[in-house]
Amino acid sequence: MIRRLAWSVPTLLFVTFLVYIALRIGTNPVESYKRINPRATPAKIQQYIDVNGLDPNYVRGYFRWLVNFVTLDWPRSIKGSREVWPQLKDALANTLRLGSAAVVVGVSFGLLLGVYAALQPGGRRDISVNTAAFVGISIPPYVSAIILQLVFAVYWSRWFGSTLFPTSGVYPPGQEGFNLGLMAKHMVLPTVVVAIQIIAVYARYMRSSLLDVLSSEYMRTARSKGISERRVLFKHGLRNALIPVVTIAALDVGSIVGGLIITENIFSYPGMGKYFLAAFGEGDFPLLMPWMVIIVTSVLVFNLIADISYAWLDPRIRLD
Amino acid sequence: MAYDRFVSHRAAVASVFVLAILVLFVALSPLTARYGVNESVQAPPNSFLPPRANAWLGTDDIGRDLYSRLIYGVRVSLVIGLFSAIISVTIGCLVGAVAGFRGGRFDDIIMRVTDLFLAFPFLVTLLVMRNMLGAIGWLRPIIGELSSVRFIIVLFAIFGWMGVARIVRGQVLALKEREFIEAARAVGATRWYIVRKHLLPNSVGPIMVALTFSVVSAIIGESTLAFFGYGPQAGAGATSLGILVGQAKGAVNTGFWWLAVFPCLVLVTIALAINFIGDALRDATDPRMQKDS
Numbered sequence A: 001m002i003r004r005l006a007w008s009v010p011t012l013l014f015v016t017f018l019v020y021i022a023l024r025i026g027t028n029p030v031e032s033y034k035r036i037n038p039r040a041t042p043a044k045i046q047q048y049i050d051v052n053g054l055d056p057n058y059v060r061g062y063f064r065w066l067v068n069f070v071t072l073d074w075p076r077s078i079k080g081s082r083e084v085w086p087q088l089k090d091a092l093a094n095t096l097r098l099g100s101a102a103v104v105v106g107v108s109f110g111l112l113l114g115v116y117a118a119l120q121p122g123g124r125r126d127i128s129v130n131t132a133a134f135v136g137i138s139i140p141p142y143v144s145a146i147i148l149q150l151v152f153a154v155y156w157s158r159w160f161g162s163t164l165f166p167t168s169g170v171y172p173p174g175q176e177g178f179n180l181g182l183m184a185k186h187m188v189l190p191t192v193v194v195a196i197q198i199i200a201v202y203a204r205y206m207r208s209s210l211l212d213v214l215s216s217e218y219m220r221t222a223r224s225k226g227i228s229e230r231r232v233l234f235k236h237g238l239r240n241a242l243i244p245v246v247t248i249a250a251l252d253v254g255s256i257v258g259g260l261i262i263t264e265n266i267f268s269y270p271g272m273g274k275y276f277l278a279a280f281g282e283g284d285f286p287l288l289m290p291w292m293v294i295i296v297t298s299v300l301v302f303n304l305i306a307d308i309s310y311a312w313l314d315p316r317i318r319l320d
Numbered sequence B: 001m002a003y004d005r006f007v008s009h010r011a012a013v014a015s016v017f018v019l020a021i022l023v024l025f026v027a028l029s030p031l032t033a034r035y036g037v038n039e040s041v042q043a044p045p046n047s048f049l050p051p052r053a054n055a056w057l058g059t060d061d062i063g064r065d066l067y068s069r070l071i072y073g074v075r076v077s078l079v080i081g082l083f084s085a086i087i088s089v090t091i092g093c094l095v096g097a098v099a100g101f102r103g104g105r106f107d108d109i110i111m112r113v114t115d116l117f118l119a120f121p122f123l124v125t126l127l128v129m130r131n132m133l134g135a136i137g138w139l140r141p142i143i144g145e146l147s148s149v150r151f152i153i154v155l156f157a158i159f160g161w162m163g164v165a166r167i168v169r170g171q172v173l174a175l176k177e178r179e180f181i182e183a184a185r186a187v188g189a190t191r192w193y194i195v196r197k198h199l200l201p202n203s204v205g206p207i208m209v210a211l212t213f214s215v216v217s218a219i220i221g222e223s224t225l226a227f228f229g230y231g232p233q234a235g236a237g238a239t240s241l242g243i244l245v246g247q248a249k250g251a252v253n254t255g256f257w258w259l260a261v262f263p264c265l266v267l268v269t270i271a272l273a274i275n276f277i278g279d280a281l282r283d284a285t286d287p288r289m290q291k292d293s
Helices: A002-027 A029-036 A042-052 A058-070 A084-118 A124-138 A141-160 A180-214 A217-224 A229-251 A253-266 A272-282 A285-313 B002-008 B010-027 B066-102 B104-119 B122-135 B137-143 B149-176 B179-186 B191-202 B204-227 B241-252 B257-285
Strands: none
Touching (some): A042 A058, A084 A124, A084 A229, A124 A180, A141 B204, A141 B241, A229 A285, A253 A285, A253 B104, A253 B122, B002 B010, B149 B191, B191 B204, B204 B241, B204 B257
């Protein structure tokens, strides 16, 4: 366990190093600086190179960047020369809100549907849940987003005379301050889009996992002991069926973040995804690196959580 | 027997028909398409016409027939899907088989790298890698310009093999301990011979399934990239499904529903059909799956 934790630090450093190289080759940060600030003096450019760790030598440059990053001496963004952290913080908060809403909705519905299907394998419920899940998996998020936008942004108001769910942003333009109701309303459609994918994936996982468990020996033992069917299902069936599902859930962050990026962009939702695509389009290195660090860290953390929860839920597994 | 089980999956059989019709439409594009790629259906005003007799699925912003453009677009997308899937499955099989068979350091490194890449948000990796590969000058003669179809195929091949490698590796690890492999080794077969003659043929089922899923992910991946403006510019005048779906983004708020609905419908139909076929193939070739359909 401790060893695994200790390993994640070098992994983090190594992956951020790879990301650093990829971004430097791919987005050419110095060029994008010159493009956006065409009249920058050589001294200014040199200063930009210094604070961002864009030394021609990649290793030296990376360590320079790393020192600045760790000491929280973050360079300002190229575009607009603004502080990075306030932007990143807002984006992160918005995405966490949207992401957790979608995960809660998606996982709970997905698991319920999975159980519902598995209780009657081969039956009508099973087939319909399975087919629906298949359709859900085959629909890329931007397709469902576009269709929902079309329905709610254009046709709903045309048919019923009022907008039910707004299709862009967190608040209507001009809104000041915090308003829970408005915020929730703006989150409905993006949440649905992200949740569709999650529901479809988890319904399938849960179904096959529960089917595996239900046909196992210890279930028969439990039944033969005379325990009630309900108790057999909850105490032995669901608990064991959840083990693989939890692990997969933790490993799945990457694809959820991917779905969020697409969805946020379509709904103009100011989260991590929109932040990334805007920064990437401009080749804005000072904005991109902290974003990447957050994503890499969360992927690694969730991988760890997957391992730990696996061991915690299944007493047969011991981490070394 | 595998064939019988495949046929018993009704959705998959229907999918085969749907795909066959689509492929026919695309292959016979001189007959089926009513206009050229960049041909407008009538003299201006011709933009954003709703579906009508001379443009069955309506027209786009500069008066081109959406129906004909869908046919051309699907052609490019199918080419991208097929070629990148074939390349990535080939690489994936070789790497996965060798990793599973040899084990040790090679296996460790390959699987670590694969895990890492697969855990990352797909779109982010794709975009970063795309820019990086595009910026490396000496690769350009091999993989083409940043916006060419060839580049996109190479890009998806570079990613696609990892998932396949993982599946094949698992299969090889399971097969490795079986008696007939042991027997082959006992009579002095070389590793390469065993991989070629025993391991790969016995993994045909999972490999076919992986192939179908790679086709889908390449087609959807292309659309995703194109949707955000990073897709292929398929040569002068050509188009792709992704470009057409991307156009839908601008059409939504103005209510030109046909520009959004039809490309999305075609994309989802293709994805769904191939996924169903993959699912049926898995059921048909996996002996454990016999019970539940």
